[in-house]
Amino acid sequence: MEGMTDAPESQKRALRAELRERRRIRTASEREREGTALTQHLIDLTSDLGARSIAAYLSLPEEPGTRDFVEWACENGIRVLIPVSRADGLLDWAPYDGSDEDEDLLGMPTPTSELLGPIAINSVDLIVVPAASVDRTGMRLGWGRGYFDKTLGSMENCPPVYAVIFDDELVDSVPSERHDQRVDGVVTPSGIVAF
Ligand SMILES: Nc1nc2c(c(=O)[nH]1)N(C=O)[C@@H](CNc1ccc(C(=O)N[C@@H](CCC(=O)O)C(=O)O)cc1)CN2
Numbered sequence: 001m002e003g004m005t006d007a008p009e010s011q012k013r014a015l016r017a018e019l020r021e022r023r024r025i026r027t028a029s030e031r032e033r034e035g036t037a038l039t040q041h042l043i044d045l046t047s048d049l050g051a052r053s054i055a056a057y058l059s060l061p062e063e064p065g066t067r068d069f070v071e072w073a074c075e076n077g078i079r080v081l082i083p084v085s086r087a088d089g090l091l092d093w094a095p096y097d098g099s100d101e102d103e104d105l106l107g108m109p110t111p112t113s114e115l116l117g118p119i120a121i122n123s124v125d126l127i128v129v130p131a132a133s134v135d136r137t138g139m140r141l142g143w144g145r146g147y148f149d150k151t152l153g154s155m156e157n158c159p160p161v162y163a164v165i166f167d168d169e170l171v172d173s174v175p176s177e178r179h180d181q182r183v184d185g186v187v188t189p190s191g192i193v194a195f
């Protein structure tokens with residue numbers, strides 16, 4: 001297979017490009033159907049865990065949709081922290097308030113609320129992370145800046161961490177390196193899988 005003998009970094013790069021392209025060609029009707037199902041599973045996960053405070057992210061149009069879920073959480077009095085990328089490789093966190101949006105330095109959507117420092121994530125009951133792909137052992141391939149590996153790797157009492165992906169992004173194996181962090185499960189349009 002192409003790339004099999006490459007170093008993990010270049011395998012990751014090739015895989016991300018392929019996954020990005022697969023996301024790009026999903027149709028509007030697929031996105032809508034999958035988005036509705038995904039939202040319900042995210043709500044169920046949060047409700048089952050009794051989470052009162054969560055970390056999540058505001059999806060871009062081509063990502064599995066988290067926005068209806070974030071809106072639901074906010075309306076139900078659940079505190080939602082959204083990541084804001086920093087130049088030093090760490091993440092600040094901004095509470096979602098349902099009002100205006102801004103962009104972080106990588107162009108990702110963020111609230112305009114106050115910035116909490118990286119340790120703010122220590123107070124949440126559930127962490128919902130983006131991913132490019134996840135394997136059946138929970139190994140996660142991210143989008144390549146190491147933000148979540150650093151964040152999760154530095155947490156002492158980490159709450160459950162779930163990645164949000166499309167069904168075909170749950171695979172048998174992903175290239176990994178020493179610093180890569182596993183997730184506890186994934187949420188896809190077909191359901192919740194805990195590892
Ligand atoms: N909506 C959303 N917000 C998010 C993320 C995300 O994936 N989605 N993040 C998730 O971490 C963080 C931002 N991190 C990012 C990491 C990489 C790239 C990026 O553009 N990566 C390159 C691939 C580099 C490579 O292949 O090595 C790219 O996609 O072109 C963008 C944002 C925080 N906020």
Ligand SMILES: Nc1ncnc2c1ncn2[C@@H]1O[C@H](COP(=O)(O)OP(=O)(O)OP(=O)(O)O)[C@@H](O)[C@H]1O
Binds near residue numbers: 140143148179
């Ligand atoms: N805990 C860490 N400490 C220092 N550097 C790290 C750590 N985790 C990742 N990195 C660095 O970040 C870069 C990207 O790593 P990798 O390709 O694994 O990112 P990713 O898992 O796709 O991203 P993310 O974790 O943001 O989703 C690499 O250069 C890696 O060495």
